[in-house]
Amino acid sequence: MPELVNQCQGCGWIGEDDALASRYPDIERLGMRTSPGEIIPSGECPECGALCHVVPMPKAKLNIFDLEYLLELCRSDCPPEENGESEAELMYDKIKLMAKEMFDA
Ligand SMILES: [Zn+2]
Numbered sequence: 001m002p003e004l005v006n007q008c009q010g011c012g013w014i015g016e017d018d019a020l021a022s023r024y025p026d027i028e029r030l031g032m033r034t035s036p037g038e039i040i041p042s043g044e045c046p047e048c049g050a051l052c053h054v055v056p057m058p059k060a061k062l063n064i065f066d067l068e069y070l071l072e073l074c075r076s077d078c079p080p081e082e083n084g085e086s087e088a089e090l091m092y093d094k095i096k097l098m099a100k101e102m103f104d105a
Contacts, residue, residue, distance in 0.1 A: 005057050006042045010050025014058065021046040064103045071096060 007014050017023060020043035027033070027044055033051060034041065041051035075092045 003057050004054050006052040007055040008045035008048060008050050008052045010045060011048045013045050013047045013052070014055075015046070017043070019046055020044060020052060021049060027051070064099060067099050068096065 002016055005014050005016060006020055022028070023043040024030075024041060027041060030041070039053055042054045043052050044050070045052050071092050075088055077088075
């Protein structure tokens with residue numbers, strides 16, 4: 001995955017250079033669409049035609065339901081021990097608690 005992508009300032013579209021409708025400096029009426037001092041756009045949005053700028057690749061948002069599902073998968077891989085809770089079981093509870101705190105904040 002690329003570290004830098006283009007983001008549309010109009011509709012929020014995000015994509016790589018190849019997907020842009022046009023690329024700097026081949027942007028129509030560029031002078032009229034930017035103000036002095038403005039960051040130079042990287043191109044035009046293929047969706048709405050607004051100007052795009054280079055931004056860092058957004059990090060995927062972690063969803064608590066995905067996380068719980070992953071935890072379930074991990075736990076089901078570890079058979080419980082005979083006397084009491086296994087280490088995996090304890091770890092599961094700990095991580096789940098931490099995740100709850102993170103998402104509630
Ligand atoms: Zn757009």
